[in-house]
Amino acid sequence: MRSPDLLRHAWAVAAKDLLVEFRSRTAILSVAVFVVLVLVVFNSARDPTAVSNVDLAPSILWVTFTFAAILALNRAFQIELENQALEGLLLAPIDRSSIYLGKLIANLVFVATIELIGVPLLALFFNVQVLPFLLPLIAVIALATVGFVAVGTLFSAMTVRTRFAELLLPVLLLPFMIPPLSWAVLATGRLLAGRPLSETLGWLNMLAVYDFVFVVLAVLLFPATVNE
Amino acid sequence: MLRAEALRHSFGAVRALDDVSFSVQPGQTLAVFGPNGAGKTTLLKVLAGLIQPQRGRAQVDGGRRAIGWIGHQPQLYAQLTVRENLRFWASLYDVTPPGELLARLGLEEHADRPVRALSRGLVQRVAIARALTHDPTVLLLDEPFTGLDRVAAEALSRLLGQHTAAGRATVLVTHNVEEGTGLATDVAFMRAGRFVHFAPRAGRGPEQVGEEYRDAIA
Structure with a gap:
């Protein structure tokens, strides 16, 4: 299949998923409430005299994003099971990788929306400066998000037809999330501490390599995961 | 137009298809009862x-693009409207939904309603349009007739x-002999994954086919 067709069909799937979510708003609202709740709870419990905000904030940011993303990823293929729409997608004369790419795009938009809510709230509650490092911070968040959402979207397809999909997804996904999350926490910590950008470049490179490897692997493996 | 050659498939110990072979030519409608x-x-x-x-092969001329499927479930998104579903x-x-399809199925006035707001019969009509x-x-x-009202x-x-x-082929599977016979040019009876009868309908009506079906699967 030609690349323009692949991308056009992927966009059709992504646009449909986003329209379904826009109409129902159930997932985005529940995840947004979750993000606000976690940040409020952590903010209430922290002791700034024990650990400085700059040291604490990166871990809390990424723990929040991780669990918010898992909640989002769980629903990625659930909407295809409702009326066996997944069979319709598999019947369509499209490259099955375009289904994966469409789901990946929709999940990235979904998680990015959550991150757009989370970062300003973190800056507000934890009194950390993000504006001076906004561009590098966006790069870290974007690269880490692409990595774990790419793997999560694949695992979401693998587990959706199992009885314990909501339990299996985090169990399978969390080990694969450890590398990008560790690198993202370290890079975010350096940025918020005002360290030179050169100190984060190594983590950014690692994240970029992780993204490339796992997006390619997921595109190649996805067709096999949806066969009945 | 459509060929199945020595198809075999099992789910664990259950043999779902056991050496099934047949072909369907343009203008044929095969009704499979079981x-x-x-x-x-x-x-x-x-x-x-x-x-x-697991064994054998099935081939449809024109591949997946040539196939239209109507199943137990409508394969529609409940939050989207009828028109949005068809457009998707x-x-x-890589086509645009034919405008007259909604009219042919009596769906014009429901085109901008979300699928979740439609009755079971209307949803099945949208599935047919899809x-x-x-x-x-x-x-x-x-x-395909499950959940349809008389008009639909x-x-x-x-x-x-x-x-x-129009010289196209159809394979229809159902356990309801009455609703399937009228459409069929050919009739097959299926039991435990095998075709136990496969012949042209040759003017047989639902009653005769029903009687032969009951004898064949008994």
Whole structure:
């Protein structure tokens, strides 16, 4: 299949998923409430005299994003099971990788929306400066998000037809999330501490390599995961 | 137009297809009757390419683009409108939904309503429109009359008649002999994954086919 067709069909799937979510708003609202709740709870419990905000904030940011993303990823293929729409997608004369790419795009938009809510709230509650490092911070968040959402979207397809999909997804996904999350926490910590950008470049490179490897692997493996 | 050669497929110890071979030519409608668990849905899924058979092969001229599928479930998104659903499915076949399809199925006034707000019968009509939106040459139908009211059932019968008259092929699986016989040019009975009868209908009516079916699967 030609690349323009692949991308056009992927966009059709992504646009449909986003329209379904826009109409129902159930997932985005529940995840947004979750993000606000976690940040409020952590903010209430922290002791700034024990650990400085700059040291604490990166871990809390990424723990929040991780669990918010898992909640989002769980629903990625659930909407295809409702009326066996997944069979319709598999019947369509499209490259099955375009289904994966469409789901990946929709999940990235979904998680990015959550991150757009989370970062300003973190800056507000934890009194950390993000504006001076906004561009590098966006790069870290974007690269880490692409990595774990790419793997999560694949695992979401693998587990959706199992009885314990909501339990299996985090169990399978969390080990694969450890590398990008560790690198993202370290890079975010350096940025918020005002360290030179050169100190984060190594983590950014690692994240970029992780993204490339796992997006390619997921595109190649996805067709096999949806066969009945 | 459609060929199945020595198809075999099992789910664990259960043999769903056991050496099934047949072909369907343009203008033919094959009605496959069988009780629950006979392997009818598995047969359709193998023909559609949704299941890779463990042995044998199935081939549809024109591949997946040529197939239209109407199954137990409508394959629609409840939050989207009828029009949005049809536009989405049509985009995957690189076509635009034919305007007259909604009118033919009596769906024009419901086109901008979300699918979740429609009755079961209307949803099934939208599912039929979805299956026909890319003008398929081979229709695979799995209990297509389930949930249809009388008007919608007649509309579907008319559409299937037009499909066959246009020289296209249809495979219809159902356990309901009365609703399937009238449309069929050929009839097969399926039991435990095997065709135990496969012949042209040759003027037989539902009563005669029903009697032969009961004898064959007894």
